[in-house]
Amino acid sequence: MSRLAKLIQHKVAQSEKILSVFLTAGYPEPEATAEVVFRLEAAGVDFVELGIPFSDPIADGPTIQESSQQALDSGMTLPGALHLVENIRRHSELPIVLMGYLNPMLKYGLARLVDTAATAGVDGFIIPDLLPEASARIAPAFENATVGLNFLVSPNTAEDRIKKVAGMTRDFLYCVSVTGVSGARKSVSEETLAFLQRTRSWADGTPCFAGFGIASGKVAAEISRHCDGVIVGSAVIKLLAGGEPLHLKLNRVSDFIAELKASLKGVGHGH
């Protein structure tokens, strides 16, 4: 059982919401990413998604696009991200999921990737441009690998498809909470809440994590009433942007995580 599967099992049994943070590998600097991960862990984040930077991130808004470009410019690659996980694993057992677009993984070789990732200590993959059907056709390497693939669903995904994808995903369903690209949003709509509610009822026990647009404790609390956890990305990346010393940025990240944790604590395991 992977670190991630154990974490989910434990949290669900305790009726606790999971808090995950997305972070671009190599951001804000290649040497700083591990430090950010340790700080996130210390602040109580349950698992992190490390983003593999890509030249053409079609599902991402400006914040993650810029962090991705900056990481690429400083030389971050998929092998670099795998090394990063290896290094983190010397000090931490925090579950880590790699999130990235398909092409760099294809170039690396999918069979080689699942092996290297398992050895490095990766706990899962999220590939926003690899649909379940395409995965079955071109990426069978993921099916029996110890490190599995987790799929995404959207507010416009049909009922039968959500049921099907829930059956195919490894550890959780990634619920993209808005029709749009990634990026911090101020409020949460009724549509988003309704989407999460129906997805959870159709997912038949598969844990549902909501991501895209979650930027405050208030939004996280509202959203998490209808799912098993939340994923925060752009809002944290924004706190890491700019030329200030890293320790000041990390303090702000810790404060923000504390706000999110406090908001999630009060949320019951509502259905």
Added chain:
Amino acid sequence: MPETYDKTPDQHGYYGAYGGKFVPEVLIPALDELEAAYLTAKSDPDFRSELDAVLKEYSGRPTPLTFAERLTQKLGGAKIYLKREDLNHTGAHKINNALGQILLAQRMGKKRIIAETGAGQHGVAVATVAAKLGLQCVVYMGVQDTQRQALNVFRMRLLGAEVRPVTTGSRTLKDAINEAIRDWVTNVADTFYLIGSVVGPHPYPQIVRDFQAVIGQETRRQFMARAGRLPDSVIACVGGGSNAMGMFYPFLQDKNVRLIGVEAGGLGVATDQHAATLSAGSVGVLHGAMSYLLQNEDGQVQEAHSISAGLDYPGVGPEHSFLKDAGRVEYYAVDDKEALEAFVLLSRTEGIIPALETAHAIAHLVTVVPGMPADESVVLCLSGRGDKDVHSVRERLDLDASGSTK
């Protein structure tokens, strides 16, 4: 090697190993809706006759097949015929697809049209048909392209379209497509994404090919009426590959017809400054499809380079990748300098200023036609006219009063 080449794509949108749908989940309902609407329209005689009518009365089809007498004499080999897509309304083959897709958008009840453009030819074609149908139109264009094709930006705005300069990534066509996809992801319910080439997720490569196939269908008919047989060779330039795919598709089963695609070699395929995706690229996924693309060893997509903004794209349509591997179509690359020489050559032998994109195919004719017997015939797809390029060519070509290059 497959026995048939024209039974593509399969039901999942693949051309052999290429194509497919590599997109975020949010686009699946839109792609399914598009595919269903397209298949219904395709088998609806009313749709076909509506499209045929606008192609004829609005764009001026059929376009002529012109015998290039002086170019034939000059090169001294096979007879050269030009399929005159430059004589379409808006000056290029792009309008064939724009008209087809916008009629489809109208049938689907979509009120907002978005598109990407490189050179601006597709953007102008979309702005044109959107004006004709009274639909809202937003065109994404790399900021680098808005500068080298400033006049086309003005044309699109004149036609009532909103042109949004794209400042991300390499600021060219590739990034304009990324931005159009992001718009589509966000506004998917009411927006129709009118893709300009045989690229993107299924069913786009099929839809664009089918709407462009009118080029090859007319060419077959016209050449047959003229010569009582099919041409020996057919040649077209390839960026994303829509004029070539439209020209080649009706000939795929005619195994005696040699099909030749010409890519942009930029500063040379041995350099990293070119757009010769099929000649020098490798297989990967970009913009929703598996195909050849220009990428580095880490799978990051590389910037393409070509003198022609319309060929300046690091990807290529998946069906071209399939036809390359199957050996049905030969692909070659021509560099910037050769294209520029061919631009002048056609202007002076035939009185036709070709688009710089088309000039690449003409440059390849210069290489191969002298080796072809005089009783053979080759048809070149003259995909567009060169008015849009005159300004940028002028900066590279210094002509004195007698017309000689200095």
